[in-house]
Amino acid sequence: MSDxxxxxxxxxxxxxxDRVAPALVLLQVDLEGRPRLATGxxxxxxxxxxxxxxxxxxxxxARDLAIQVRGADGKPRRGxxxxxxxxxxxxxxxxxxxxxxxxxxxxxxxxxxxxFVAPAARTDLGLxxxxxxxxxxxxxxxxxxxxAVDQRIDVEGELPPGFAGGPLIDFGGRVHGLNVRGLVxxxxxxxxxxxxxxxxxxxxxxxxxxGHLGVGIRxxxxxxxxxxxxxxxxxxxxxxxxxxxxxxxxxxQAGLQVGDVLIRIDDRDTPDHAHLxxxxxxxxxxxxxxxxxxxxxxxxxQATPGARTPRGDExxxxxxxxxxxxxxxxxxxxxxxxxxRGPGAFWAQVARHWxxx
Amino acid sequence: MQAYDERRLxxxxxxxxxxxxxxxxxxxxxxxxxxxxxxxxxPLARRGLASALRLEGIxxxxxxxxxxxxxxxxxxxxxxxxxxxxxxxxxxxxxxxxGAGDVEVPRPQGATPWIGLVADGARxxxxxxxxxxxxxxxxxxxxxLASALEAVARGxxxxxxxxxxxxxxxxxxxxxxxxxxxxxxxxxxxxxAEGLSNKEIALELGLxxxxxxxxxxxxxxxxxxxTRTEAVVRAARAGLLTL
Numbered sequence: 001m002s003d004x005x006x007x008x009x010x011x012x013x014x015x016x017x018d019r020v021a022p023a024l025v026l027l028q029v030d031l032e033g034r035p036r037l038a039t040g041x042x043x044x045x046x047x048x049x050x051x052x053x054x055x056x057x058x059x060x061x062a063r064d065l066a067i068q069v070r071g072a073d074g075k076p077r078r079g080x081x082x083x084x085x086x087x088x089x090x091x092x093x094x095x096x097x098x099x100x101x102x103x104x105x106x107x108x109x110x111x112x113x114x115x116f117v118a119p120a121a122r123t124d125l126g127l128x129x130x131x132x133x134x135x136x137x138x139x140x141x142x143x144x145x146x147x148a149v150d151q152r153i154d155v156e157g158e159l160p161p162g163f164a165g166g167p168l169i170d171f172g173g174r175v176h177g178l179n180v181r182g183l184v185x186x187x188x189x190x191x192x193x194x195x196x197x198x199x200x201x202x203x204x205x206x207x208x209x210x211g212h213l214g215v216g217i218r219x220x221x222x223x224x225x226x227x228x229x230x231x232x233x234x235x236x237x238x239x240x241x242x243x244x245x246x247x248x249x250x251x252x253q254a255g256l257q258v259g260d261v262l263i264r265i266d267d268r269d270t271p272d273h274a275h276l277x278x279x280x281x282x283x284x285x286x287x288x289x290x291x292x293x294x295x296x297x298x299x300x301x302q303a304t305p306g307a308r309t310p311r312g313d314e315x316x317x318x319x320x321x322x323x324x325x326x327x328x329x330x331x332x333x334x335x336x337x338x339x340x341r342g343p344g345a346f347w348a349q350v351a352r353h354w355x356x357x
Numbered sequence: 358m359q360a361y362d363e364r365r366l367x368x369x370x371x372x373x374x375x376x377x378x379x380x381x382x383x384x385x386x387x388x389x390x391x392x393x394x395x396x397x398x399x400p401l402a403r404r405g406l407a408s409a410l411r412l413e414g415i416x417x418x419x420x421x422x423x424x425x426x427x428x429x430x431x432x433x434x435x436x437x438x439x440x441x442x443x444x445x446x447x448x449x450x451x452x453x454x455x456g457a458g459d460v461e462v463p464r465p466q467g468a469t470p471w472i473g474l475v476a477d478g479a480r481x482x483x484x485x486x487x488x489x490x491x492x493x494x495x496x497x498x499x500x501x502l503a504s505a506l507e508a509v510a511r512g513x514x515x516x517x518x519x520x521x522x523x524x525x526x527x528x529x530x531x532x533x534x535x536x537x538x539x540x541x542x543x544x545x546x547x548x549x550a551e552g553l554s555n556k557e558i559a560l561e562l563g564l565x566x567x568x569x570x571x572x573x574x575x576x577x578x579x580x581x582x583x584t585r586t587e588a589v590v591r592a593a594r595a596g597l598l599t600l
Contacts, residue, residue: 058584061556061566087586145586182583209552216599246599273593276600277586307551 012171013118017129019173021072023104024122024166027052027079027093028068031060039121039166040069040093041104041178043199048098051199053165053180054084054091067093070122071100083202087147087278088190089164089180092202104167106192107174113137117155119179119189121166132157132168139235143183146210146277148268151191153177159187201282210276211283211305213256213290214249215242219272220261222293230263230291230298238271239263239293254290254303263298264291280305391510392416392445396436396463397452406452413503418446430463443469447510452495453480462487472509474502478523481516485524491515492524538579538597545572550589550598 023042027050028035040052050069057065067079077097084091095101111117111134121128138152153176155168164181168189177189201207217240227234239261245251256262262270265279265288280288287304393410395417397403407417430436430451433443446469453475454460462480465471465488472491473484481492491509493502494517505515516524538546541562548558559569573585580595582588592598 059570061554086584089584143586144590145584146590147586207552209550210600212600214599216596217593218596219594243596244599273600274590277590277593280600 013129013131016118016169016171016173017120017127020104020120020167020169020175021122021127022100022102023175024072024120024127025050025101026070026122026124027056027165028070028076029056029060029065037124037162038164039123039162041165041167041175042101043092043103043195045098045101045103047203048095048101049082049199049203050079050093050095051165051178051195052091052093053178054086054089055164055180055182057081057084057091069093069095072122073100075100083205085147085198085202087143087145087281088149088194088198089143089147089182090178090190090195090198090202092199104175105173107170107172107176111137111153111170111176115170117168117170117176119155119159119163119166119168121160121163123162128160128162130157130160130163142275142278144274146274146281147183148194148278148281149183149190150193150197153189153191155187155189157186163187206282207284209282209284210278210280211286211288212249212307213251213254213280213303213305214246215251215256215262216244217241217262217273217276218243222261222263226261226293226296227263227298234263234269234271236269236271240270240272240276242292250303250306254301256290256292256301256303257294259294261293262290263293265289391447391506392418393448393450393506394418394436394438394442394446395450395452396430396438397450398454399452402452406450409499410503410506413499415503415506418442430461432463432466433469435463443467448472448506450474450506451484451489453484462489464488465490470509470512472505472515475520478520481520482523485516492520493517494519538576542572542576542579543597545569546576546588546592546598549573549576549585550592 025040025042027038027040036056038053038056040050043049043051065081067081068076069079070076077095079093079095082092082094113134113136115134117132117134118129119132132155134153135156136152136154138154140148140150141152142148153168159179159181163179164187166179167175168177168179169175175192177191178195179187179189181187220239220241222234222237222239224237227237242251242256242258242260242262245256245258262276264270265276268275268279270276270279283305284307285304287302289300290303291298291300293299393415395403395407397406410417433449438449449465449469449471451463451471451473453462453473462483463471470490471488472493473481473489474495475481475484475492476495484492491505491514493505493515497505497517508515544562545558548561553561555570555573556566558564558573559566562569577583577585577588580588580591582591589598593600
């Protein structure tokens with residue numbers, strides 16, 4: 001018979017924290033003489049790779065930054081910033097001295113709504129943990145900076161100070177994701193798959209910046225009939241109306257025109273600018289399929305996003321966007337009659353012309 | 358201070374007479390109690406309105422004497438509102454009726470503002486032409502009405518948005534408020550969109566790192582963005598960046 005005074009149940013979370021502790025590190029950078037701290041999680045001990053929050057490096061000039069990394073033994077090691085992806089609020093740090101650092105055990109079982117979880121942190125006052133539970137799970141989403149996150153994880157409670165950059169563990173001490181503060185009010189957890197994807201890209205020096213199509217675009221609400229034939233169906237009934245196409249741009253070469261409404265790039269829906277940026281992330285030089293509406297019908301073209309528009313075109317495009325495109329493109333859309341009346345009237349007319357609202 | 362104390366006494370006095378239900382907020386210093394006079398022909402409607410407004414913490418002055426004006430109401434006097442009542446009330450609430458367009462509209466005189474409960478925009482327009490300070494839909498909820506009364510009591514004019522088209526001049530042509538960026542800021546924005554760091558931007562444009570950082574910060578401010586990536590998204594939405 002178990003000893004009722006043993007409190008074995010009461011130590012469940014403490015035991016879990018012990019299991020993840022060798023992977024928890026404390027990072028410090030000194031900016032203008034003032035120290036900034038954050039938690040980090042060892043992502044690949046063999047390569048000395050540590051994942052943390054990009055907010056630690058906010059406003060900092062990356063290359064020559066002095067980063068101190070401390071593990072359980074408290075001994076400071078030098079780290080260098082490999083890269084950061086602000087759209088997902090992640091950063092990757094490398095240390096040469098990997099002694100005493102161990103990989104965290106990643107979870108194999110998925111989270112369920114109601115699973116007890118604990119954000120964990122290593123602070124200058126030692127290990128810290130908070131108790132939470134998964135209050136909801138949702139589908140893939142896009143951050144306000146255009147970062148793609150594979151799953152929405154809603155944990156009850158606000159992320160306490162010092163916990164950003166640290167893992168979300170379960171009572172078995174396994175990691176389900178990395179906690180970040182700025183993407184969602186109160187903090188959120190990025191699932192392991194998202195962290196892996198971004199960490200891999202950063203480690204390889206691949207850019208997470210978006211490939212460039214060369215279009216000026218504007219959000220458009222789409223009526224049900226306009227998107228009825230789209231499969232798989234759109235979850236968000238919005239698309240991006242092309243207001244300008246750069247000469248010689250990837251969009252021009254693919255045959256996209258002013259008045260087309262972009263709705264999907266490969267398998268990523270594009271209801272707004274942030275989603276388009278996420279869909280084109282890292283795609284410079286890589287062919288993508290573009291699903292769009294023209295004359296109310298869905299069509300597909302292949303496009304190869306480039307690096308960036310030639311300098312000086314932005315002002316050009318911006319003026320068009322504000323004025324409502326050039327007269328010739330207005331003629332092409334059948335909207336010449338309202339050209340010059342102001343962008344609101346113009347774009348309403350374009351939308352009507354193309355059979356979308 | 359003295360005026361405030363008088364108001365508090367007033368609330369206490371009226372409350373003692375069982376005329377108003379004090380909402381907790383009325384005990385706040387900064388919310389003066391309002392009292393209004395109802396000019397409503399239909400007695401049932403008047404009682405219903407009075408109850409609803411009292412629940413909102415408004416003292417409703419029951420007009421002594423001519424409670425249900427039978428003839429046309431052209432002035433406060435016609436409605437039975439004597440000088441002593443007018444001195445006490447903040448607003449006069451006039452019920453324009455359910456849509457019989459031939460009811461004569463009173464012409465407000467004196468300091469006390471009138472607000473009307475009307476059925477449609479055309480009537481609202483008539484009321485304003487006569488000098489009313491407010492027009493609200495007859496089926497507005499009591500909370501809205503209470504807010505309207507407070508606004509009018511404070512000297513504002515209140516128009517129910519349902520009457521906006523009838524009462525206000527036609528809508529201005531849409532002017533796109535594009536954010537204004539200096540040519541240098543536009544250059545920096547383009548490079549920001551490519552994911553360049555401040556140092557790289559400085560190199561590319563031949564600026565000092567300090568100046569580049571200054572422009573980047575200015576851009577983040579202009580777009581109200583916390584991060585560079587967010588600034589890029591917002592700039593794209595504003596039509597200042599192509600994607």
